[in-house]
Amino acid sequence: MDVAIIGTGAIGGYYGAKLARGGHRVHFLARSDYQTLLDHGIEVESVAGDFCLPREAFSVWRDPADLPACDLVCLTAKATANADLLPRLGPALKPGATILVMQNGFGVEERLAALYPQAHVCAGLCFVCVTRPSPGHVRHTAYGAVSLAPLDPADAPRVETLAQAFVAAGLEAPVLSDVLTARLRKLVWNIPFNGLSVVLEATTGDLLASPPARRLLIALMGEVLAGARACDVIIEQAFIDQMLAVTQSMASYDPSMRLDHLAGRPMEIDAIYRQVMALVHSHGFNMALTGQLADQLEHIQNRPRPA
Amino acid sequence: MDVAIIGTGAIGGYYGAKLARGGHRVHFLARSDYQTLLDHGIEVESVAGDFCLPREAFSVWRDPADLPACDLVCLTAKATANADLLPRLGPALKPGATILVMQNGFGVEERLAALYPQAHVCAGLCFVCVTRPSPGHVRHTAYGAVSLAPLDPADAPRVETLAQAFVAAGLEAPVLSDVLTARLRKLVWNIPFNGLSVVLEATTGDLLASPPARRLLIALMGEVLAGARACDVIIEQAFIDQMLAVTQSMASYDPSMRLDHLAGRPMEIDAIYRQVMALVHSHGFNMALTGQLADQLEHIQNRPRPA
Numbered sequence: 001m002d003v004a005i006i007g008t009g010a011i012g013g014y015y016g017a018k019l020a021r022g023g024h025r026v027h028f029l030a031r032s033d034y035q036t037l038l039d040h041g042i043e044v045e046s047v048a049g050d051f052c053l054p055r056e057a058f059s060v061w062r063d064p065a066d067l068p069a070c071d072l073v074c075l076t077a078k079a080t081a082n083a084d085l086l087p088r089l090g091p092a093l094k095p096g097a098t099i100l101v102m103q104n105g106f107g108v109e110e111r112l113a114a115l116y117p118q119a120h121v122c123a124g125l126c127f128v129c130v131t132r133p134s135p136g137h138v139r140h141t142a143y144g145a146v147s148l149a150p151l152d153p154a155d156a157p158r159v160e161t162l163a164q165a166f167v168a169a170g171l172e173a174p175v176l177s178d179v180l181t182a183r184l185r186k187l188v189w190n191i192p193f194n195g196l197s198v199v200l201e202a203t204t205g206d207l208l209a210s211p212p213a214r215r216l217l218i219a220l221m222g223e224v225l226a227g228a229r230a231c232d233v234i235i236e237q238a239f240i241d242q243m244l245a246v247t248q249s250m251a252s253y254d255p256s257m258r259l260d261h262l263a264g265r266p267m268e269i270d271a272i273y274r275q276v277m278a279l280v281h282s283h284g285f286n287m288a289l290t291g292q293l294a295d296q297l298e299h300i301q302n303r304p305r306p307a
Numbered sequence: 308m309d310v311a312i313i314g315t316g317a318i319g320g321y322y323g324a325k326l327a328r329g330g331h332r333v334h335f336l337a338r339s340d341y342q343t344l345l346d347h348g349i350e351v352e353s354v355a356g357d358f359c360l361p362r363e364a365f366s367v368w369r370d371p372a373d374l375p376a377c378d379l380v381c382l383t384a385k386a387t388a389n390a391d392l393l394p395r396l397g398p399a400l401k402p403g404a405t406i407l408v409m410q411n412g413f414g415v416e417e418r419l420a421a422l423y424p425q426a427h428v429c430a431g432l433c434f435v436c437v438t439r440p441s442p443g444h445v446r447h448t449a450y451g452a453v454s455l456a457p458l459d460p461a462d463a464p465r466v467e468t469l470a471q472a473f474v475a476a477g478l479e480a481p482v483l484s485d486v487l488t489a490r491l492r493k494l495v496w497n498i499p500f501n502g503l504s505v506v507l508e509a510t511t512g513d514l515l516a517s518p519p520a521r522r523l524l525i526a527l528m529g530e531v532l533a534g535a536r537a538c539d540v541i542i543e544q545a546f547i548d549q550m551l552a553v554t555q556s557m558a559s560y561d562p563s564m565r566l567d568h569l570a571g572r573p574m575e576i577d578a579i580y581r582q583v584m585a586l587v588h589s590h591g592f593n594m595a596l597t598g599q600l601a602d603q604l605e606h607i608q609n610r611p612r613p614a
Contacts, residue, residue, distance in 0.1 A: 199603065202606075202610070210606050212602040212605035213602070215602050219598075219599065219602075289596065289599050292526065294519075295523045296506065298519035299520045
């Protein structure tokens with residue numbers, strides 16, 4: 001396949017490098033990493049084995065208009081870049097291409113389907129600990145699975161084929177029935193861990209080791225389950241314990257929102273909090289605890305930073 | 308009157324000095340301020356006019372057992388000192404004395420009434436901005452009213468008399484019908500402003516100037532009103548706007564819980580949060596937002612402090 005990676009940060013660098021190593025022709029769209037990729041390729045430091053992707057093994061571009069037409073377009077930029085990026089993906093799409101939304105947030109698949117009616121839009125939810133310590137350098141410390149789900153149920157077979165390609169490239173790729181279920185399941189983790197890590201200045205390990213923070217995690221996860229139920233998506237209660245146990249089993253780390261905050265980047269408050277709150281509210285349920293956390297994050301984001 | 312001030316911090320120093328200036332014989336129980344009071348008296352820096360209370364104008368003691376028997380015993384220590392202090396007030400009580408509980412928390416009046424059945428126990432809720440920058444030095448920047456309420460309705464006339472004494476000493480002293488109403492009304496301010504000032508590292512002015520923090524204040528205040536309603540205490544909706552307007556009208560300041568936190572002292576999480584949550588829960592209502600804030604505070608209090 002020809003694969004476009006729209007946004008070469010931690011997620012784009014990692015999955016792009018894995019797909020390139022799996023034999024696909026990968027084309028990176030990069031901004032701050034452009035020159036390093038061109039000069040040195042990508043260095044992947046991974047629990048599953050370090051490797052270097054040489055510069056001959058991919059192409060890299062600055063402007064989406066220059067991308068070659070691809071079979072698969074992976075949207076790996078932060079949701080905060082969408083307003084600019086989404087309308088500019090046209091040149092990267094072969095007729096009948098698949099667009100895989102590998103970012104947080106609700107409604108992006110629907111917007112893409114409206115913009116590109118001939119494309120097949122899917123969600124690709126990444127369960128992975130990956131950071132980008134410097135341009136062209138990706139550090140992968142745990143996991144790596146991408147849960148795939150079609151926006152249009154008719155695309156289920158296409159998603160199965162895509163999952164096989166991911167598996168062949170050494171990635172776990174479970175298939176879920178629909179985008180909403182996939183996104184809500186991911187938020188069971190994202191809503192408590194991301195926000196609390198910022199408000200309480202804590203790593204995942206700090207939160208899990210603290211009885212009051214554990215109560216906060218469980219209460220917020222319970223509210224996500226209740227919100228999902230309001231949308232007719234049933235997430236089993238045991239999923240909460242499973243998420244806690246899985247996180248406990250990993251080395252303590254800073255969730256992406258805390259990394260964004262510490263680096264002075266905008267936090268994904270809309271993509272992780274506001275959008276799901278609005279969706280669930282439209283189904284008659286108020287996610288009050290989630291709202292309190294989101295307002296705290298918004299205050300923290302807006303307050304003047306210490307000099 | 309002979310007046311005992313049980314705990315000479317900001318509250319005890321301020322109200323004790325005002326009562327002494329009003330002509331009462333005031334006896335301070337002091338620990339860290341003992342020697343300064345003995346050597347230099349009390350210096351009151353006040354928006355209502357600075358004054359010095361000379362050492363001849365009061366007595367000061369280290370051990371409650373040494374206090375003279377008094378007509379009025381004002382419990383002005385932090386609630387965190389109660390386990391030690393409450394059983395040791397006997398010597399300070401004349402037969403039929405009044406105990407005025409000038410601290411945060413629920414159930415202290417009831418415990419005192421059980422310990423001292425012949426005393427008349429009242430709540431005295433302080434609406435005041437007062438700090439103690441150094442021993443023997445009190446800084447009063449706004450307000451000063453003490454809302455008085457009897458534990459036993461039969462003590463209503465006694466509370467009226469006490470209010471007159473406070474007014475004669477230059478203090479506002481509105482009388483409320485009962486302790487529960489008085490305490491719940493005070494929590495409408497205490498629950499949002501104290502906790503959010505710690506979690507968001509903000510002054511009152513920072514919180515009021517920030518739209519998301521204002522939403523947090525209003526949501527928490529609304530939950531206190533709902534909790535009060537569950538206890539059959541009706542607080543009018545307009546009280547929320549009134550509390551916001553009153554706080555806005557004052558110079559921005561750090562609520563007492565933030566001062567405690569910054570100084571490394573324990574925060575009054577039980578007295579301001581847990582006790583009312585338990586009471587309201589026993590009436591069938593769950594204060595979920597308040598609980599989330601309390602758990603955040605507990606996490607912050609327990610986490611290791613930066614070196």
